[in-house]
Amino acid sequence: MSQNVIRIATRKSPLAMWQAEFVKAELEKAHEGLVVELLPMSTKGDVILDTPLAKVGGKGLFVKELEVAMLEGKADIAVHSMKDVPVDFPEGLGLQVICEREDPRDAFVSNTYKNIEELPQGAIVGTSSLRRQCQIRAARPDLEIRDLRGNVGTRLAKLDAGNYDAIILAAAGLKRLKLEERIASFISAEDSLPANGQGAVGIECRTDDERVKALLAPLEHTETRYRVIAERAMNTRLEGGCQVPIGAYAEIDGDILSLRGLVGNPDGSQVIRGATSGSKQDAEQLGIALADELLSKGAKAILDAVYAK
Numbered sequence: 216m217s218q219n220v221i222r223i224a225t226r227k228s229p230l231a232m233w234q235a236e237f238v239k240a241e242l243e244k245a246h247e248g249l250v251v252e253l254l255p256m257s258t259k260g261d262v263i264l265d266t267p268l269a270k271v272g273g274k275g276l277f278v279k280e281l282e283v284a285m286l287e288g289k290a291d292i293a294v295h296s297m298k299d300v301p302v303d304f305p306e307g308l309g310l311q312v313i314c315e316r317e318d319p320r321d322a323f324v325s326n327t328y329k330n331i332e333e334l335p336q337g338a339i340v341g342t343s344s345l346r347r348q349c350q351i352r353a354a355r356p357d358l359e360i361r362d363l364r365g366n367v368g369t370r371l372a373k374l375d376a377g378n379y380d381a382i383i384l385a386a387a388g389l390k391r392l393k394l395e396e397r398i399a400s401f402i403s404a405e406d407s408l409p410a411n412g413q414g415a416v417g418i419e420c421r422t423d424d425e426r427v428k429a430l431l432a433p434l435e436h437t438e439t440r441y442r443v444i445a446e447r448a449m450n451t452r453l454e455g456g457c458q459v460p461i462g463a464y465a466e467i468d469g470d471i472l473s474l475r476g477l478v479g480n481p482d483g484s485q486v487i488r489g490a491t492s493g494s495k496q497d498a499e500q501l502g503i504a505l506a507d508e509l510l511s512k513g514a515k516a517i518l519d520a521v522y523a524k
């Protein structure tokens with residue numbers, strides 16, 4: 216392998232390809248003469264489209280094949296949406312870099328209505344995220360939530376086909392795919408606490424690959440890292456994968472990191488919330504402390520019930 220080449224294992228969805236192309240462009244900008252190649256692959260998560268993900272089970276449905284490619288030396292790095300990255304990594308691989316975060320909010324997408332409040336009694340909302348479902352149903356128990364899978368384009372097509380009155384998507388994905396005009400309104404973190412890592416892109420590589428680690432270094436965004444560390448620490452402590460009704464969202468002002476967390480059940484009948492803040496240097500401890508607070512308020516019983524289904 217030439218010293219001047221770096222290979223990116225990536226999923227083939229338009230959003231994954233955008234993220235891989237973004238990292239390729241950033242790497243080429245940072246290192247003159249570097250050749251960056253894309254290795255597009257299918258993952259289990261891309262193939263199983265008819266079953267709600269929470270039921271398919273297993274963490275990291277969207278990353279395993281990419282990790283195998285790196286371990287076998289077929290690729291050097293993988294680019295992930297941080298919210299889809301499992302909390303632990305296989306031996307020999309690690310999360311090396313977290314890039315600057317895009318808009319972390321959820322977006323309300325509808326061809327008819329401006330926001331959730333405008334939806335008529337009993338309207339049908341598409342989302343497969345238990346976290347989104349929980350928060351929407353807590354605010355509007357009358358709404359009917361229907362499963363919605365597939366990549367961003369597929370989900371928008373299902374909305375346009377009239378299957379739903381509205382759907383909820385991550386604002387980041389729509390912005391990256393230049394589909395921002397499809398957003399009827401942004402949902403504030405108060406109304407829909409984002410998933411841990413939402414809107415942030417992370418880069419994974421072999422932990423012993425010093426050449427690649429040095430090449431990746433300029434892409435690191437320190438503030439985003441602190442935020443995502445706090446959010447992920449909360450999730451890890453709660454033993455939550457990405458398909459659980461957990462919201463975790465950190466913001467930074469100067470040295471102070473403020474973290475909000477939420478655990479609920481899918482029908483929105485129970486929602487446990489908490490918040491904490493402290494020095495950003497203590498991001499991980501803040502996440503753990505907030506998880507413990509949520510657990511002491513009853514989060515464990517809720518999560519156990521969700522996993523038992």
Ligand SMILES: NCc1[nH]cc(CCC(=O)O)c1CC(=O)O
Nearest residue numbers: 296298384385387388413414415
């Ligand atoms: N769960 C799928 C997923 N993973 C990452 C994004 C896009 C935004 C991001 O980077 O967080 C999406 C789509 C969505 O939730 O609408």
